[in-house]
Amino acid sequence: MNSNPKVLILTASYGNGHVQVANTMYEQCKKSGIDNVVICDLYSESHPVFSEITQYLYIKSFSIGKQFYRLFYYGVDKMYNKRMMNLYYKIGHKKLHEIILAEKPDIIINTFPMIVVPEYRRKTGTVIPTFNVLTDFCLHKIWVHENIDKYYVATNHVKEKIIQLGIHPSSIKVTGIPIRPQFEKEADKDELYKKYELDPSKKTLLIMAGAHGVLKNVKELCQSFLSNKNLQIIVVCGKNQSLKETLAPLANAYPDQLKALGYVEKVDELFRITSCMITKPGGITLSEASAIGVPVILYKPVPGQEKENAIFFEETGAAVVVNKYEDIYDTVQEVFSNDELLGSMKDNIHKLHLSDSSSTILEDILKEAAGMYSRKEMKGSVNYY
Incomplete structure (x- = not known):
């Protein structure tokens, strides 16, 4: 050769x-x-x-x-x-x-x-x-x-x-699993908070809603979270333009608490300033989350590799799996009100990174x-x- x-x-x-x-x-x-x-x-x-x-x-x-x-x-x-x-x-x-x-x-x-x-x-x-x-x-x-x-x-x-x-x-x-190199580089968090107009003293929930079937009724869910003044929410709609348009009035009404974004090329920047995220348990997403150390809430995994991924991450203490829509709000509130749990999840998911x-x-x-x-x-x- x-x-x-x-x-x-x-x-x-x-x-x-x-x-x-x-x-x-x-x-x-x-x-x-x-x-x-x-x-x-x-x-x-x-x-x-x-x-x-x-x-x-x-x-x-x-x-x-x-x-x-x-x-x-x-x-x-x-x-x-x-x-x-x-x-x-x-x-x-x-x-x-x-x-x-x-x-x-x-x-x-x-x-x-x-x-x-x-x-x-x-x-x-x-x-x-x-x-x-x-x-x-x-x-x-x-x-x-x-x-x-x-x-x-x-x-x-x-x-x-x-x-x-x-x-x-x-x-x-x-x-x-090979991931994009930007997930393993250093970044200035203070600059990222300024860029996305977020308050570093508050906790941040990232919802990756652009992927197929991650979450339904996103608008209603966001409305329920707005009652928590210490929580700020970022929704990444990806190429789902209709979802972004649906969320726009709410985001305009609560600019300090809710950001509705379309496709984000540098999504690693959001991972770095996120306290926890709701996503689907794809192997790449989980690998990227582990690189930065982002605790994950995995909603209703599809039978197959995503469900198997979810089971593994839950068993290692790196994730919480939610199978019913009506349980999401309570789960998020429980995770965000428990700093010890958040810290443990962060440590456990980061340990999975190579x-x-x-x-x-x-x-x-x-x-x-x-x-x-x-x-x-x-x-x-x-x-x-």
Whole structure:
């Protein structure tokens, strides 16, 4: 393998997390002097209609389609070795073959569990060092395959789960989940309080309402919190313009207590001046929260990896999970009135953070791949690119 290898990063647009991790690894490659890097959304490129439909169903799973997603997430486990998995093995095979012939990658990094990639090695005999970067604090079996060369995971908890499936411990490295570098940089909090016109002497509740299905009746919830004069609320509406417009009259009436924002590019700034936030338990959001040490209230997790993430964070004392809308107000009031609980949650979530994950992962991948190519040169019998 040459000193400037060709890296192919494969991902999928089911939620923003997988793509975000792919982009973070791409930027890390560039930062490390690796110029030949390609990101491919394999399913969108190979089966655009199928991908569009399933992405739509994924989004709907946060509201009306929870039973569908529960069936997919937990059902795949049950049919893991059955005939229906054959379809999943094959999806994207033709496109993957085309990409490999065109790009001739030295390394493949997966930020989404695509069995077609390790299956490609089994079927063709073509060995390209292949690595899985897991994007949650739980494990689904479809990440695991005998032809994956190494796994990079968030916690020892996930590592143990992979070991139980028969993977050797040396093939699993606990690195944390790659996040955007701004979450690990220092920032002047006083300047941020001024920028967002917030009072540093008051507690701040951040509501990440832009993501699919995080919270309903946001306006009513904000109205109920306004009675607490020592609490200021920031609602990030993201691309949900209608929600921002709905909140605008209330925000204008209570400018010192409520801020309704659209899409926020530097959301890490808000994390730094937040006492606690309500969000959905996506792996990336939780990783970013842990980097800064933001206690989280996780509302009504969707069955699947988000529910598993929520359970893990609640069990480690880093989060409170709320499953009923009518319990949110009381939970928030309880958390904000208990400084000892807030402090404990802050400490516990920050303990889950592992810094410089993308750098650690890439450095290890390059070392592992170089070792594989070195062994290949000695054996000289396997088809490598």
